[in-house]
Amino acid sequence: MFGGIKLFFIGIIISAVIGAGAYVMKLQRDNTILKENAIKLESAVAEQKNLIENQKKDFEEILTANKKMNELVNNLKKDLDDLDKRFNKGERDIGKLAIERTGAIERVINKGSENAKRCIEIASGSPLTEEEKNATKKSEINPECPSLANPAYIAY
Amino acid sequence: MLTNCSSVKQLSIFKQEVPRQKLDLQKPTPLQLEQIKWIIITSENANEVFKKMEEQGLDPVLFGLTDNDYQLIAKNFAQIRNQLKITNDLLDKYKEYYEPKEKNND
Numbered sequence: 001m002f003g004g005i006k007l008f009f010i011g012i013i014i015s016a017v018i019g020a021g022a023y024v025m026k027l028q029r030d031n032t033i034l035k036e037n038a039i040k041l042e043s044a045v046a047e048q049k050n051l052i053e054n055q056k057k058d059f060e061e062i063l064t065a066n067k068k069m070n071e072l073v074n075n076l077k078k079d080l081d082d083l084d085k086r087f088n089k090g091e092r093d094i095g096k097l098a099i100e101r102t103g104a105i106e107r108v109i110n111k112g113s114e115n116a117k118r119c120i121e122i123a124s125g126s127p128l129t130e131e132e133k134n135a136t137k138k139s140e141i142n143p144e145c146p147s148l149a150n151p152a153y154i155a156y
Numbered sequence: 157m158l159t160n161c162s163s164v165k166q167l168s169i170f171k172q173e174v175p176r177q178k179l180d181l182q183k184p185t186p187l188q189l190e191q192i193k194w195i196i197i198t199s200e201n202a203n204e205v206f207k208k209m210e211e212q213g214l215d216p217v218l219f220g221l222t223d224n225d226y227q228l229i230a231k232n233f234a235q236i237r238n239q240l241k242i243t244n245d246l247l248d249k250y251k252e253y254y255e256p257k258e259k260n261n262d
Contacts, residue, residue, distance in 0.1 A: 033166050040167050040169055069249065073242060094226070105196055117192075120240065121189060122186075123237045125184070126186035145237065
């Protein structure tokens with residue numbers, strides 16, 4: 001009778017020990033997985049930070065590009081306004097001038113046409129010559145499109 | 157008991173980044189335009205101009221514009237030039253943005 005009870009308790013104790021051991025082993029496995037997860041999360045956070053940094057750089061690039069395009073549009077508009085002013089400055093009438101000084105106006109028109117031709121070439125991607133790049137005086141610039149042809153020129 | 161049996165799920169992060177192929181089109185060759193010569197003709201010099209043209213072996217014919225139309229054609233060309241420049245620069249900006257020469261390693 002007592003032997004049976006003793007065996008029963010011994011069985012319970014052994015089961016409890018095995019159970020406790022299995023539980024501890026499970027906890028260890030979970031712990032390992034949790035550590036791995038923590039490392040992965042840290043890595044993911046670092047990647048997200050990197051992504052945000054790149055996005056910031058992209059936004060800056062977009063802003064810079066927009067600013068440059070706006071500057072270009074404004075400069076080209078100014079060139080166009082200047083052309084209009086040259087034709088109609090004060091009481092200037094290019095038709096009357098051409099009658100009075102035909103030869104001189106013909107030379108001016110042909111020089112202007114040559115300059116305008118060069119402006120279109122530059123606008124289509126033709127590289128600037130050294131002379132064009134270094135022009136800073138009114139006498140050196142291409143008056144048809146100084147914003148395109150003469151980046152060093154500052155209007156005075 | 158139930159919570160003890162449930163195990164911690166392993167976290168999986170999937171990443172698959174396939175960069176788009178570069179379009180890499182060549183930019184068009186810059187224009188090289190021909191120089192044209194303007195001749196101003198008035199009622200006074202018309203005969204002289206035609207005579208000179210004949211002497212130079214040119215057909216004595218001119219395609220004319222009034223002074224007002226000359227101004228308009230000059231402005232039209234300036235507008236075309238501006239549009240060409242803007243379009244060209246836009247293309248450059250897009251190329252710089254989407255196809256930078258030095259690709260970031262990230």
